Each structure stands twice: as C-alpha cells, then as structure tokens.
Amino acid sequence: MLIKYLSTDELDNSIVYICGPPGTLKAMQRLLQDDLHIPKERIKIEEFTRY
Numbered sequence: 001m002l003i004k005y006l007s008t009d010e011l012d013n014s015i016v017y018i019c020g021p022p023g024t025l026k027a028m029q030r031l032l033q034d035d036l037h038i039p040k041e042r043i044k045i046e047e048f049t050r051y
Contacts, residue, residue: 002036011036019046 002011016038018028025045032038 011038014038015042015044017044017046019048021049022047 006014016032018025018032020028025047029040029043029045032043033040
C-alpha cells in the first residue's frame with residue numbers, strides 16, 4: 001500500500017511509525033527494511049501488548 005500511494009522520493013524521505021503487538025512489529029519492521037529498504041533509524045516503534 002505504501003508503494004501504491006507514495007512516490008519513491010516520498011518513501012525515501014519518510015519516517016514510518018508502527019504500533020502493535022510484538023509479532024506484528026517484527027513482521028512490519030522486517031518488511032519495511034527488507035522489501036522497501038527503509039533504514040532502521042527511520043522506523044519508530046511503539047509496542048502495544050495489552051488490549
């Protein structure tokens with residue numbers, strides 16, 4: 001979805017915020033880093049463990 005709505009320039013200069021349970025965070029971080037080549041420094045994470 002990010003690739004669909006953001007240009008390469010926008011994606012290359014974005015800070016990405018993700019929030020959720022630990023498994024979701026790990027999967028999203030892996031996808032962002034491996035597939036979209038977003039550096040770890042531009043990924044902000046907030047772990048949410050209780051509902």
